[in-house]
Amino acid sequence: xxxxxxxxxxxxxxxxxxxxxxxxxxxxxxxxxxxxxxxxxxxxxxxxxxxxxxxxxxxxxxxxxxxxxxxxxxxxxxxxxxxxxxxxxxxxxxxxxxxxxxxxxxxxxxxxxxxxxxxxxxxxxxxxxxxxxxxxxxxxxxxxxxxxxxxxxxxxxxxxxxxxxxxxxxxxxxxxxxxxxxxxxxxxxxxxxxxxxxxxxxxxxxxxxxxxxxxxxxxxxxxxxxxxxxxxxxxxxxxxxxxxxxxxxxxxxxxxx
Amino acid sequence: xxxxxxxxxxxxxxxxxxxxxxxxxxxxxxxxxxxxxxxxxxxxxxxxxxxxxxxxxxxxxxxxxxxxxxxxxxxxxxxxxxxxxxxxxxxxxxxxxxxxxxxxxxxxxxxxxxxxxxxxxxxxxxxxxxxxxxxxxxxxxxxxxxxxxxxxxxxxxxxxxxxxxxxxxxxxxxxxxxxxxxxxxxxxxxxxxxxxxxxxxxxxxxxxxxxxxxxxxxxxxxxxxxxxxx
Numbered sequence: 001x002x003x004x005x006x007x008x009x010x011x012x013x014x015x016x017x018x019x020x021x022x023x024x025x026x027x028x029x030x031x032x033x034x035x036x037x038x039x040x041x042x043x044x045x046x047x048x049x050x051x052x053x054x055x056x057x058x059x060x061x062x063x064x065x066x067x068x069x070x071x072x073x074x075x076x077x078x079x080x081x082x083x084x085x086x087x088x089x090x091x092x093x094x095x096x097x098x099x100x101x102x103x104x105x106x107x108x109x110x111x112x113x114x115x116x117x118x119x120x121x122x123x124x125x126x127x128x129x130x131x132x133x134x135x136x137x138x139x140x141x142x143x144x145x146x147x148x149x150x151x152x153x154x155x156x157x158x159x160x161x162x163x164x165x166x167x168x169x170x171x172x173x174x175x176x177x178x179x180x181x182x183x184x185x186x187x188x189x190x191x192x193x194x195x196x197x198x199x200x201x202x203x204x205x206x207x208x209x210x211x212x213x214x215x216x217x218x219x220x221x222x223x224x225x226x227x228x229x230x231x232x233x234x235x236x237x238x239x240x241x242x243x244x245x246x247x248x249x250x251x252x253x254x255x256x257x
Numbered sequence: 258x259x260x261x262x263x264x265x266x267x268x269x270x271x272x273x274x275x276x277x278x279x280x281x282x283x284x285x286x287x288x289x290x291x292x293x294x295x296x297x298x299x300x301x302x303x304x305x306x307x308x309x310x311x312x313x314x315x316x317x318x319x320x321x322x323x324x325x326x327x328x329x330x331x332x333x334x335x336x337x338x339x340x341x342x343x344x345x346x347x348x349x350x351x352x353x354x355x356x357x358x359x360x361x362x363x364x365x366x367x368x369x370x371x372x373x374x375x376x377x378x379x380x381x382x383x384x385x386x387x388x389x390x391x392x393x394x395x396x397x398x399x400x401x402x403x404x405x406x407x408x409x410x411x412x413x414x415x416x417x418x419x420x421x422x423x424x425x426x427x428x429x430x431x432x433x434x435x436x437x438x439x440x441x442x443x444x445x446x447x448x449x450x451x452x453x454x455x456x457x458x459x460x461x462x463x464x465x466x467x468x469x470x471x472x473x474x475x476x477x478x479x480x481x482x483x484x485x486x487x
Contacts, residue, residue: 208329240331242468252331254260 006073007032007169007199008053013067014227015048015057022048024227025067028218035191035200037214037236039207041256044220045228046203050171053201054088055081071169086113089162093174095154097146097161102129102138105146105157109165124164132160133190152183156190163194170194172202176209188213207252211240219248263328270320270341271396274348277313278392281348282385284310284355285451289381292362292444293374303359310352317345333465340465344395347454347461351388354447354454361440371427371434377441380416380448383409387455395462403462406455407473413452420445 008030015023023045030036038046048057055076057063069076076084086109097105106128107121115121125142129135134156138144146157155175162170172191176184191200191213204210210217217240218233232239232248243249250256284303291299321338324330330338387409394402424438456473464470 207331211331241335243332249332253334254263256259 005032006030007071008201009068009070009073010052011068011070013052013065013069015045015052015065016063017060018062021225021227023052023065024223024225024229026220026228026230028230028233030199030201031216032199033195033197034215035195035202035213036216036218037210038201038203038218038220039205039210039251040220040228040231041222041251042205043226043228044222046220047173049220049228050090050173050201050203052076053169053171054085054090056090086165087167088169088171089165089167090171090173091155091158091162091175093177095151095158095178097149097154097157099145099147101143102146102149102157103142106160106164109161113165128160128164129157131163131194132156133186133193134160150183152179152186155179155183155187159187159190159194167198169199169201172200174203174205176204176206184209211236219243219245219251221247221251260328263324263330263334266320266324266328267330267334267337270317270324270338273313273317273320274341274344275392275396277310277317277345277348278388280306280310280313281352281355282388284352285358285381285385285388285448288355288358288362289374289378289444289448292358292365293378295367297363297366300359300362304356304363307352307356310349314345314349314352318342321345336465336468340395340461343461344392344458347457351451351454354451357447358444361444365437365440368437371437372423374441376416376420376423377445377448380413380420380445380452383413383416384448384451384455387413387452388458391455391458391462394459395465398462398466400463400466403459404473406459410452410456413449417445417449 006029009028011027013023013026014021026049038049040046051057052065052069053071053076057065058081071079071084071088098108100108103125106125107115110121110124115124126135126139129138134153137153138149138157146154149157155178159170159175176187179187188209191202194200195215202210202214214236216233217236219231219239220228221231223229232243232245234244239248240252243252284306287299288303290296291303321341324338325335328334387406390402390406393399394406421442424442427434428438460471460473
């Protein structure tokens with residue numbers, strides 16, 4: 001992988017929740033404009049690792065870390081955290097639209113960042129909803145409550161909301177777990193469209209999804225001391241047909257006890 | 258044990274490959290033995306039983322596809338199933354070569370041989386042996402064995418060249434021998450191709466174990482002189 005195309009990077013990163021080490025020495029390079037999947041058994045620290053990139057772990061009392069985390073070569077701990085979270089957006093497992101209209105959901109972040117002009121906000125709403133492949137379904141009634149949308153639509157609304165502030169990275173924590181198969185495939189198609197303009201990192205416990213949608217895959221596993229470590233990182237086609245590590249092979253073939 | 262049902266089915270598929278392999282080995286040996294002893298009934302049996310070989314091959318293929326669709330195999334499992342599909346095809350083609358030899362047996366019919374068959378049965382035994390060991394290498398995932406077998410392909414090619422030269426001599430000594438010589442050359446050609454199939458199977462074994470697809474070209478293969486038109 002070309003060093004110039006590294007968007008996110010961690011170097012020997014350890015994460016602690018109080019005394020408990022959740023992540024052990026994780027070093028990874030996430031390529032720009034690609035979809036990178038993080039897979040591994042329950043409890044191995046996938047979501048913790050994802051939250052590292054936008055410093056969401058800062059919000060957890062007792063969380064502290066060692067090692068470096070970079071966005072575009074700049075340490076994330078040195079950056080303004082609000083600006084970091086604009087650049088690195090996040091979509092969660094359960095769609096979590098605000099109890100407001102569709103329109104208000106999408107423009108909320110922009111308002112927070114100081115955009116007041118109605119024309120600008122409308123343009124942002126349209127652009128983001130189009131980018132999230134939701135515009136055609138909602139354009140006739142943007143004032144409708146977001147809570148009236150289906151699960152899949154709500155999730156795409158959350159993606160639109162994340163896109164509205166023009167991020168560079170989109171982190172997705174099991175974005176399709178709460179969705180039916182059709183909604184899932186729509187989101188996967190959307191991800192492939194989005195990767196042209198954004199860097200996407202997705203945590204998923206669905207291996208077939210990781211295999212379907214990602215360009216690169218990171219496999220994490222719990223050590224004996226229950227800290228998660230990176231076992232293998234590689235291009236998705238290689239990792240799923242010819243993994244280097246026996247532990248990876250055991251996990252993806254389901255021989256993992 | 259996780260995925261016990263999947264494991265069993267994967268094993269069963271591979272066992273079926275062995276069954277298909279032994280059907281094909283038998284057809285190959287029967288076709289040549291029948292040719293040698295002018296046994297036209299044996300030839301007709303080989304031709305009829307080719308249908309069973311085809312049916313077995315398609316059954317294996319169908320089961321492999323079902324396994325892919327229902328179990329989402331990955332990594333080593335996926336390579337194994339891919340190998341099963343390829344090997345089934347190689348075996349079925351080899352079965353066709355046996356059928357071809359049996360048909361030639363019928364064509365030659367009651368004619369006396371211009372000379373007793375010596376090298377052709379040797380080729381058959383060598384090809385059969387290569388096939389048998391290749392399947393053994395597959396089941397045991399034995400990469401070293403798989404690498405060693407294709408060297409025997411050189412022996413088969415050498416025998417083929419010998420048969421070719423001899424038959425040429427017979428044609429030159431009496432042009433009326435052309436018909437039978439042609440038929441026998443075709444038999445030798447089929448056996449040489451059967452040995453190639455065994456080499457292909459060895460390539461698949463290495464692929465299954467290592468994930469690398471390696472072409473195994475043997476020294477005295479197709480490019481070694483004019484006799485090597487195989």
